[in-house]
Amino acid sequence: MNEKQMTAPDSHYEQMIAEESVCTTENIVYEKPHTLTDTPFHYCPGCGHGVAHRLIAEVIEEMDIQEETIGVAPVGCSVFAYNYLNIDMSEAAHGRASAVATGIKRVLPEKYVFSYQGDGDLAAIGTAETIHTCNRGENILIIFINNGIYGMTGGQMAPTTLPNMKSTTSPFGRDTNSMGYPLKITELIAALPGTYYVTRQSVHKPLNVRKAKKAILNGFQYQKLNRGTCFVEIVSNCPSNWKMTPVESNKWLEDNMLPFYQLGDIKVPKEEIK
Amino acid sequence: MKELKLMKGNEALAEAAIRAGCDGYFGYPITPQSEVLEYLSREATARTGMVVLQAESEVASINMVYGAAGTGKKIMTSSSSPGVSLMQEGISYIACAELPCLLVNVNRGGPGLGTIQPSQGDYFQSVKGGGHGDYKLIVLAPSTVQEMSDFVKLSFELAFKYRNPVMILTDGALGQMMEKVELFPQQPRTNEIYPWATTGKKHERERSIITSLHIQPDKMEEINIHLQEKYRTIEKNEVRFEEVDCEDADFIILGYGLVARICQKAAQLAREKGYKVGVLRPITLFPYPTDVIRAYSEKVKGMMVVEMNAGQMVEDVRLSVEGRTTVDFYGRMGGIVPTPEEILEAFENKVLGRK
Ligand SMILES: Cc1ncc(C[n+]2csc(CCOP(=O)(O)OP(=O)(O)O)c2C)c(N)n1
Ligand code: SF4
Ligand SMILES: [Mg+2]
Numbered sequence: 359m360n361e362k363q364m365t366a367p368d369s370h371y372e373q374m375i376a377e378e379s380v381c382t383t384e385n386i387v388y389e390k391p392h393t394l395t396d397t398p399f400h401y402c403p404g405c406g407h408g409v410a411h412r413l414i415a416e417v418i419e420e421m422d423i424q425e426e427t428i429g430v431a432p433v434g435c436s437v438f439a440y441n442y443l444n445i446d447m448s449e450a451a452h453g454r455a456s457a458v459a460t461g462i463k464r465v466l467p468e469k470y471v472f473s474y475q476g477d478g479d480l481a482a483i484g485t486a487e488t489i490h491t492c493n494r495g496e497n498i499l500i501i502f503i504n505n506g507i508y509g510m511t512g513g514q515m516a517p518t519t520l521p522n523m524k525s526t527t528s529p530f531g532r533d534t535n536s537m538g539y540p541l542k543i544t545e546l547i548a549a550l551p552g553t554y555y556v557t558r559q560s561v562h563k564p565l566n567v568r569k570a571k572k573a574i575l576n577g578f579q580y581q582k583l584n585r586g587t588c589f590v591e592i593v594s595n596c597p598s599n600w601k602m603t604p605v606e607s608n609k610w611l612e613d614n615m616l617p618f619y620q621l622g623d624i625k626v627p628k629e630e631i632k
Numbered sequence: 633m634k635e636l637k638l639m640k641g642n643e644a645l646a647e648a649a650i651r652a653g654c655d656g657y658f659g660y661p662i663t664p665q666s667e668v669l670e671y672l673s674r675e676a677t678a679r680t681g682m683v684v685l686q687a688e689s690e691v692a693s694i695n696m697v698y699g700a701a702g703t704g705k706k707i708m709t710s711s712s713s714p715g716v717s718l719m720q721e722g723i724s725y726i727a728c729a730e731l732p733c734l735l736v737n738v739n740r741g742g743p744g745l746g747t748i749q750p751s752q753g754d755y756f757q758s759v760k761g762g763g764h765g766d767y768k769l770i771v772l773a774p775s776t777v778q779e780m781s782d783f784v785k786l787s788f789e790l791a792f793k794y795r796n797p798v799m800i801l802t803d804g805a806l807g808q809m810m811e812k813v814e815l816f817p818q819q820p821r822t823n824e825i826y827p828w829a830t831t832g833k834k835h836e837r838e839r840s841i842i843t844s845l846h847i848q849p850d851k852m853e854e855i856n857i858h859l860q861e862k863y864r865t866i867e868k869n870e871v872r873f874e875e876v877d878c879e880d881a882d883f884i885i886l887g888y889g890l891v892a893r894i895c896q897k898a899a900q901l902a903r904e905k906g907y908k909v910g911v912l913r914p915i916t917l918f919p920y921p922t923d924v925i926r927a928y929s930e931k932v933k934g935m936m937v938v939e940m941n942a943g944q945m946v947e948d949v950r951l952s953v954e955g956r957t958t959v960d961f962y963g964r965m966g967g968i969v970p971t972p973e974e975i976l977e978a979f980e981n982k983v984l985g986r987k
Contacts, residue, residue: 461699
């Protein structure tokens with residue numbers, strides 16, 4: 359979200375909107391999907407989590423699979439994803455979302471099952487579950503929100519924190535000698551035969567949002583083929599713990615995160631779904 | 633017609649899971665219970681379509697159980713002591729989210745990697761919580777291969793009746809030994825849809841959410857109060873125990889699981905020597921048969937608890953007795969199974985020796 363979009367509409371528009379003649383169904387160009395609840399997001403202003411949630415809700419609505427979908431929320435800032443997505447959901451222990459999703463999908467193989475996980479959740483404490491879920495080729499979609507930091511616990515270093523990037527537990531910048539290197543887990547799992555579709559997207563600009571939505575749509579649709587795990591990484595931001603404004607954080611993401619975490623498909627299926 | 637078979641405890645338990653209409657098993661190999669996963673991998677899917685999955689760890693298996701049990705299916709896992717330790721975080725989540733499921737611990741000797749020989753060292757872990765927070769499992773302790781089979785069916789009934797995880801706490805000896813078992817008939821898998829389960833949100837109902845997160849303290853207290861009320865109901869309704877020769881007894885020996893059978897032999901030897909000894913075997917370790925123990929404590933001259941540990945259940949006996957009579961303890965550790973003769977000797981030295 360940029361600053362211009364965040365300012366209130368001026369009085370001219372307010373007056374127009376108040377006029378009934380404008381408020382007709384034909385004039386609706388954008389509305390809240392019914393797969394989102396009315397609960398306001400608790401996310402900080404400008405945070406990518408909210409955009410990613412909306413994309414999931416839009417895809418579920420457009421595919422008309424609300425009754426067929428079960429989601430798994432992680433431990434991280436998106437722990438309350440189930441308060442916003444109007445679908446059946448299970449909250450998982452920290453790092454175990456893909457194991458929980460495996461359990462659901464194995465006993466309900468006809469359903470669409472997805473997990474939604476942060477970088478600490480998926481690539482640190484849950485690394486084993488992530489790799490083995492993908493290696494077994496569970497027919498689920500994993501949505502991976504990589505903001506390079508532990509958002510929920512207040513900005514500690516994540517496995518994905520960039521070299522020299524500051525966090526509360528790497529206050530002088532991540533020193534790769536003693537703290538290791540950022541983990542490109544998406545490339546790692548793309549090498550596994552169990553994965554079917556692996557892509558890295560972002561939601562920091564409208565064009566990227568549209569591409570990310572297409573990726574999520576693919577991830578849901580491919581589940582019906584039963585060909586393996588779909589994995590959509592979304593490089594995201596954390597304005598609060600990066601200590602930046604939303605606009606600054608998106609600029610920083612583009613200048614620093616994207617050169618390291620390059621956007622685009624990493625593994626594409628042979629057959630495309632029309 | 634009765635279906636009688638000679639089976640290992642672990643295999644009888646696995647066979648019972650198939651026959652009870654279990655929908656899914658998630659587990660990881662560990663001695664002395666790997667036969668459960670092996671037997672199910674061989675038999676289950678072809679016979680009933682039951683899902684059987686070897687997970688990458690016990691951490692993964694318990695979280696698969698959590699996910700699958702959240703759909704309202706009949707789900708189980710089994711492991712032995714170190715593996716059950718790894719599951720404790722997940723068990724706590726399952727208890728709080730009130731998911732019915734069956735957990736089996738074929739107890740081996742610890743602490744640490746310990747030994748693969750039988751032990752009862754996990755009593756505290758099973759009965760007092762194990763994971764974090766205030767929760768209870770319903771804990772059943774079989775003492776025969778027959779009960780290894782029967783308690784699987786009973787566990788699923790109790791788990792769904794109370795929406796609570798049930799643990800079968802047994803040991804490596806019962807898991808490995810062969811006995812005659814009468815198998816119960818195959819029950820169909822039910823496909824029942826529960827309103828609380830995550831099966832896909834239907835238009836006519838609110839969305840189902842499986843969670844243990846309640847960030848507002850008053851809400852979290854409410855959940856705790858609800859859980860405690862449920863545990864009190866379970867204590868009222870589900871206590872199970874077995875008494876052998878207790879009516880006229882001057883002394884009572886208590887033990888659970890396999891040990892109870894050895895205690896019965898020791899009690900016989902004692903009776904041959906003229907001492908009136910009975911054996912009380914708790915079958916449910918939670919809920920604990922506190923009332924019957926208290927009642928006997930008013931009548932007898934002394935009690936002795938025998939366990940394959942350093943003295944764990946004895947604390948619950950003492951809490952039941954509240955000083956009304958003496959409670960002695962005899963235990964073997966590290967995978968050693970006591971003999972009837974040494975139990976008799978301990979009875980003579982400790983209980984009779986006091987007088
Ligand atoms: C077993 C366990 N260890 C640690 C925590 C504390 N914890 C909660 S969220 C979190 C990190 C979340 O970071 P990430 O997965 O990147 O999600 P984000 O908040 O950045 O979206 C940690 C360490 C926990 N809840 N459980
Ligand atoms: S702390 Fe960071 S990741 Fe969490 S909601 Fe705020 S901006 Fe988003
Ligand atoms: Mg993060």
